[in-house]
Amino acid sequence: MSKPKFVYVTFIRTTPQKLWSALTDPNFTKQYWFGMHHETDWNAGSSWQLVFADGRVADAGEIVEVDPPKRLILKWRNEFKPELKSEGYSRCTIDLEPIGGAVQLTITHEIDSAESKFIEAVSGGWPRILSNLKSLLETGEVALKT
Amino acid sequence: MDKPNFVYVTYIASTPEKVFKALTDTEATARFWFGNAVTSDWTIGAPVTFHRNGELVVKGEVLEYDPPRRLSYTFHSQHDGLYTEQPSRVVLDIEQQKDQVKLTMTHDDFAPNSKVFEKISSGWPLVLSSLKSYLEANRVLRAPWYDKETAAAS
Numbered sequence: 001m002s003k004p005k006f007v008y009v010t011f012i013r014t015t016p017q018k019l020w021s022a023l024t025d026p027n028f029t030k031q032y033w034f035g036m037h038h039e040t041d042w043n044a045g046s047s048w049q050l051v052f053a054d055g056r057v058a059d060a061g062e063i064v065e066v067d068p069p070k071r072l073i074l075k076w077r078n079e080f081k082p083e084l085k086s087e088g089y090s091r092c093t094i095d096l097e098p099i100g101g102a103v104q105l106t107i108t109h110e111i112d113s114a115e116s117k118f119i120e121a122v123s124g125g126w127p128r129i130l131s132n133l134k135s136l137l138e139t140g141e142v143a144l145k146t
Numbered sequence: 147m148d149k150p151n152f153v154y155v156t157y158i159a160s161t162p163e164k165v166f167k168a169l170t171d172t173e174a175t176a177r178f179w180f181g182n183a184v185t186s187d188w189t190i191g192a193p194v195t196f197h198r199n200g201e202l203v204v205k206g207e208v209l210e211y212d213p214p215r216r217l218s219y220t221f222h223s224q225h226d227g228l229y230t231e232q233p234s235r236v237v238l239d240i241e242q243q244k245d246q247v248k249l250t251m252t253h254d255d256f257a258p259n260s261k262v263f264e265k266i267s268s269g270w271p272l273v274l275s276s277l278k279s280y281l282e283a284n285r286v287l288r289a290p291w292y293d294k295e296t297a298a299a300s
Binding site: 008009010011012013099100101102127128131132134135138139141143144 | 155156157158159243246268271272275276278279282283285287288289290293
């Protein structure tokens with residue numbers, strides 16, 4: 001029985017440096033990640049939180065690996081929905097690879113259990129967030145305004 | 147035994163009509179689908195063909211044509227010796243969400259141990275990313291596997 005895993009690949013016409021910045025800088029993330037931003041010092045082993053615009057913690061965990069602008073690995077647990085929080089920590093790997101004038105961005109989000117509502121939830125969230133990010137970097141505007 | 151399927155969702159700042167048109171138009175697909183131009187009269191049961199540089203690369207048959215909501219056709223790769231595999235199925239669902247489009251591509255009905263499945267799994271994210279760039283920014287992406295062909299041929 002394989003572990004629940006969500007893999008999403010998108011290609012964005014930008015550079016790895018700009019994409020890395022867009023993925024981590026609060027001024028960027030607030031524009032496309034539904035008002036949210038990361039709180040962390042971005043060092044391996046440090047704590048990490050994804051925070052709503054109103055200050056509530058959406059998700060939390062730890063930086064596992066950080067190699068700008070190529071790879072970021074997070075230990076990631078949902079904090080604001082009890083049924084998702086109870087599933088514990090997932091692992092989220094974010095890979096950036098330059099390809100033909102664009103960057104291939106790969107998200108691999110997985111959890112070590114038989115089934116997972118959390119992975120189901122992020123499977124719906126990631127395409128929205130990354131579609132917004134792609135639009136923002138390529139056109140200056142987000143696709144989805146909520 | 148699970149049969150594999152590949153599902154890809156993207157959100158595009160466009161209209162259902164424009165998205166549907168781009169997916170069914172010879173000139174548009176030639177641009178965003180790396181030269182793979184689609185031709186069909188889109189009646190149910192009619193042939194669907196993709197040609198690149200004059201070569202037939204994929205053929206199939208129209209299963210569903212419901213503009214601008216749903217498009218489905220069979221998918222039979224013709225190149226790289228893949229034609230020995232049975233045809234698979236592509237379904238494109240187009241849904242208006244506020245002023246955006248949610249596009250869901252489901253590719254299923256693969257033969258067991260399908261080699262086509264492996265290829266389309268890396269192909270679709272690039273094709274649909276290119277479609278999004280085409281409709282939003284009037285720019286397309288390049289497919290690195292064609293770059294390698296060009297390099298090998300020179």
